[in-house]
Amino acid sequence: MYNTAIYRLRHIENDKGCLTIAESKNDVPFDIKRVYTITNVPTEEKRGFHAHSRLHQILICLSGSLKIFLDNGNETKTILLDKPYEGLYIGPMIWREMYDFESNTALMVLASDYYNEDEYIRDYDEFLKKANKLYL
Numbered sequence: 001m002y003n004t005a006i007y008r009l010r011h012i013e014n015d016k017g018c019l020t021i022a023e024s025k026n027d028v029p030f031d032i033k034r035v036y037t038i039t040n041v042p043t044e045e046k047r048g049f050h051a052h053s054r055l056h057q058i059l060i061c062l063s064g065s066l067k068i069f070l071d072n073g074n075e076t077k078t079i080l081l082d083k084p085y086e087g088l089y090i091g092p093m094i095w096r097e098m099y100d101f102e103s104n105t106a107l108m109v110l111a112s113d114y115y116n117e118d119e120y121i122r123d124y125d126e127f128l129k130k131a132n133k134l135y136l
């Protein structure tokens with residue numbers, strides 16, 4: 001889907017465990033300016049419900065699993081994230097909803113910029129209007 005991709009990150013896996021590497025530009029397609037984590041999400045909880053107008057992100061599920069519903073205004077897709085070496089790239093103008101968090105799931109997000117509420121689109125109708133302009 002446009003502006004989304006699964007990156008299989010470099011990783012070294014052996015009987016000592018799994019080490020995964022994400023270097024700016026070498027492994028992910030942007031300079032990483034911010035890292036945040038999402039943990040302790042109750043199983044019934046849903047998060048996200050927004051798009052970003054400019055931000056690029058890579059989501060990595062360090063442990064546990066979750067599902068991510070993606071919508072570019074034209075097509076939708078659901079991804080299961082459950083491997084620490086898989087990075088889900090989400091570019092600008094992709095609506096996302098995160099749900100079905102297994103207990104003890106740890107999600108790490110690499111972001112291309114600092115937190116800026118102004119570039120969030122939290123209203124789905126507004127998202128659709130802006131997204132549909134991209135396809136006209």
Ligand code: TYD
Nearest residue numbers: 034036038046047048049050098114115116
């Ligand atoms: P939000 O992005 O809405 O979380 P989610 O999509 O996972 O439901 O962020 C939740 C709150 O945290 C919101 O008040 C903004 C704040 N926040 C920051 O202050 N800095 C950050 O880097 C992030 C990601 C969120």
